[in-house]
Amino acid sequence: xxxxxxxxxxxxxxxxxxxxxxxxxxxxxxxxxxxxxxxxxxxxxxxxxxxxxxxxxxxxxxxxxxxxxxxxxxxxxxxxxxxxxxxxxxxxxxxxxxxxxxxxxxxxxxxxxxxxxxxxxxxxxxxxxxxxxxxxxxxxxxxxxxxxxxxxxxxxxxxxxxxxxxxxxxxxxxxxxxxx
Amino acid sequence: xxxxxxxxxxxxxxxxxxxxxxxxxxxxxxxxxxxxxxxxxxxxxxxxxxxxxxxxxxxxxxxxxxxxxxxxxxxxxxxxxxxxxxxxxxxxxxxxxxxxxxxxxxxxxxxxxxxxxxxxxxxxxxxxxxxxxxxxxxxxxxxxxxxxxxxxxxxxxxxxxxxxxxxxxxxxxxxxxxxxxxxxxxxxxxxxxxxxxxxxxxxxxxxxxxxxxxxxxxxxxxxxxxxxxxxxxxxxxxxxxxxxxxxxxxxxxxxxxxxxxxxxxxxxxxxxxxxxxxxxxxxxxxxxxxxxxxxxxxxxxxxxxxxxxxxxxxxxxxxxxxxxxxxxxxxxxxxxxxxxxxxxxxxxxxxxxxxxxxxxxxxxxxxxxxxxxxxxxxxxxxxxxxxxxxxxxxxxxxxxxxxxxxxxxxxxxxxxxxxxxxxxxxxxxxxxxxx
Ligand SMILES: Cc1cc2nc3c(=O)[nH]c(=O)nc-3n(C[C@H](O)[C@H](O)[C@H](O)COP(=O)(O)O)c2cc1C
Ligand code: SF4
Ligand code: FES
Numbered sequence: 001x002x003x004x005x006x007x008x009x010x011x012x013x014x015x016x017x018x019x020x021x022x023x024x025x026x027x028x029x030x031x032x033x034x035x036x037x038x039x040x041x042x043x044x045x046x047x048x049x050x051x052x053x054x055x056x057x058x059x060x061x062x063x064x065x066x067x068x069x070x071x072x073x074x075x076x077x078x079x080x081x082x083x084x085x086x087x088x089x090x091x092x093x094x095x096x097x098x099x100x101x102x103x104x105x106x107x108x109x110x111x112x113x114x115x116x117x118x119x120x121x122x123x124x125x126x127x128x129x130x131x132x133x134x135x136x137x138x139x140x141x142x143x144x145x146x147x148x149x150x151x152x153x154x155x156x157x158x159x160x161x162x163x164x165x166x167x168x169x170x171x172x173x174x175x176x177x178x179x180x
Numbered sequence: 181x182x183x184x185x186x187x188x189x190x191x192x193x194x195x196x197x198x199x200x201x202x203x204x205x206x207x208x209x210x211x212x213x214x215x216x217x218x219x220x221x222x223x224x225x226x227x228x229x230x231x232x233x234x235x236x237x238x239x240x241x242x243x244x245x246x247x248x249x250x251x252x253x254x255x256x257x258x259x260x261x262x263x264x265x266x267x268x269x270x271x272x273x274x275x276x277x278x279x280x281x282x283x284x285x286x287x288x289x290x291x292x293x294x295x296x297x298x299x300x301x302x303x304x305x306x307x308x309x310x311x312x313x314x315x316x317x318x319x320x321x322x323x324x325x326x327x328x329x330x331x332x333x334x335x336x337x338x339x340x341x342x343x344x345x346x347x348x349x350x351x352x353x354x355x356x357x358x359x360x361x362x363x364x365x366x367x368x369x370x371x372x373x374x375x376x377x378x379x380x381x382x383x384x385x386x387x388x389x390x391x392x393x394x395x396x397x398x399x400x401x402x403x404x405x406x407x408x409x410x411x412x413x414x415x416x417x418x419x420x421x422x423x424x425x426x427x428x429x430x431x432x433x434x435x436x437x438x439x440x441x442x443x444x445x446x447x448x449x450x451x452x453x454x455x456x457x458x459x460x461x462x463x464x465x466x467x468x469x470x471x472x473x474x475x476x477x478x479x480x481x482x483x484x485x486x487x488x489x490x491x492x493x494x495x496x497x498x499x500x501x502x503x504x505x506x507x508x509x510x511x512x513x514x515x516x517x518x519x520x521x522x523x524x525x526x527x528x529x530x531x532x533x534x535x536x537x538x539x540x541x542x543x544x545x546x547x548x549x550x551x552x553x554x555x556x557x558x559x560x561x562x563x564x565x566x567x568x569x570x571x572x573x574x575x576x577x578x579x580x581x582x583x584x585x586x587x588x589x590x591x592x593x594x595x596x597x598x599x600x601x602x603x604x605x606x607x608x609x610x611x612x613x614x615x
Binding site for chain 2: 029033070093134135
């Protein structure tokens with residue numbers, strides 16, 4: 001997912017990224033107010049916002065570097081470091097807890113050989129505990145990028161990991177939305 | 181009464197095609213917008229919604245029409261925000277509205293914007309709903325193409341732009357001033373009120389923030405009138421409300437209920453009761469931030485603002501968390517205190533420090549290091565937080581904490597007793613997480 005950029009090499013955003021930044025700047029009432037969609041555009045391309053991305057935001061939005069970092073660090077979904085290929089975000093809030101999030105997390109920790117909050121040494125999987133994902137009645141659940149897997153069991157989690165190891169992102173319960 | 185008798189918001193829930201513009205139109209969609217733009221003044225729309233008694237569905241229950249009336253007459257620029265940040269643990273109803281029926285919310289938003297003469301609105305959707313954002317964006321694009329958004333909507337001379345804004349993971353951005361600040365390009369921290377956003381909000385201009393479900397209720401009110409809306413619900417709680425139900429019940433999910441429905445009936449007939457082998461212990465009825473009720477207490481309540489208020493809790497967002505006898509209440513409150521500690525934005529000392537202390541004390545109890553004084557200490561910390569902060573997040577942590585202590589004190593005491601006799605021990609089984 002994440003690309004490692006050579007810190008010294010110049011970076012120019014891809015055409016799609018550029019278009020999204022331009023659209024945000026056109027539609028949002030002030031340049032500064034477009035910061036979140038611009039960060040999303042950069043992060044969707046690179047998987048994180050590297051220093052070159054911060055430079056671009058400063059130049060395009062006319063805001064201070066401190067302001068960009070303030071926003072980047074406030075939100076849990078914005079990243080300034082490259083991420084694992086697959087970031088598995090398991091909900092550990094109350095409803096999922098009641099429905100078995102804890103044994104599910106323990107199972108994933110065992111299967112991946114990492115603790116919650118860690119990344120596997122090969123950089124392929126990160127396991128994170130996150131707050132309520134809005135799937136409380138369908139828990140326990142796990143988010144992987146745009147995909148939300150619901151009603152998880154250890155067996156289903158194993159099947160998910162196996163599929164990801166083979167390079168396939170299996171169909172998630174919410175993928176209906178992406179299809180039609 | 182059966183769930184199918186009351187479907188003004190949820191008519192298309194669970195259907196594969198309900199999100200499509202053609203389907204929505206074929207079933208009467210955008211009729212309300214045509215009616216409004218064809219001859220109602222903004223003031224008339226506000227009056228109709230006020231007469232219907234529609235109360236905000238984001239948690240506080242403030243009457244929508246009254247809030248709209250706070251926008252100063254003749255303001256040169258008004259902004260509107262639809263709050264789709266839905267992050268309150270236990271709540272997943274707005275997701276259903278946007279997922280199965282995005283056009284209903286879009287239509288309701290356009291009418292609401294017209295009622296306050298807004299020319300730009302944001303639909304602020306939590307960033308974790310990546311798949312949902314795509315769906316709503318598609319629906320908004322359809323609405324633009326059909327002439328329901330943009331310049332000179334349906335030839336009425338009314339202009340409205342709608343931006344689907346993607347959040348980035350912060351519970352506090354659900355609070356209305358945090359939401360507004362988040363879009364100005366700063367940290368999404370709440371600001372002190374007054375001034376209220378309706379007078380001075382986004383970029384210093386009058387700004388209305390409404391929950392998804394609130395605006396989604398508007399087309400029905402416009403089409404059928406305030407009296408038809410009031411035919412559902414009670415005097416003080418008119419209309420229907422979505423409840424999202426989680427926990428070990430036979431049929432969890434999102435339900436539209438006429439307000440005033442007895443909990444007992446909802447629980448037994450609609451939810452089918454507990455799953456086999458489980459017994460009801462307690463219910464958090466309105467999202468994780470409201471006081472918990474024991475099975476005995478909730479069984480005598482009706483699901484409306486006044487009855488739940490009398491019982492000492494709140495209807496809140498309608499995120500109903502059903503807790504079985506097998507759950508350890510101290511463990512559950514640890515999970516919740518971890519959440520509020522994590523999500524405090526840190527501006528107010530009572531909240532930043534208080535949520536940290538509540539979490540640490542509960543964790544200590546569960547780690548087998550609690551003492552009898554800890555329960556008083558928890559009370560003491562709560563007293564130093566409630567009502568003393570910029571936004572109600574501190575209260576949102578205190579309310580569950582206090583109610584868990586008050587209603588389930590024997591569980592806390594048993595834990596302390598056990599500690600006193602057995603000595604310290606870890607309460608998360610080995611290898612599992614430490615919250
Ligand atoms: C910590 C906190 C989180 C909140 N989260 C949400 C939310 O996710 N969605 C929402 O609609 N309202 C949320 N609210 C309530 C909003 O501040 C606001 O009252 C509401 O969006 C107004 O809309 P309504 O009048 O239509 O209910 C939250 C409030 C607080 C204090
Ligand atoms: S009460 Fe807590 S979350 Fe709300 S503004 Fe203060 S510190 Fe931030
Ligand atoms: S508690 Fe896990 S999705 Fe809400």
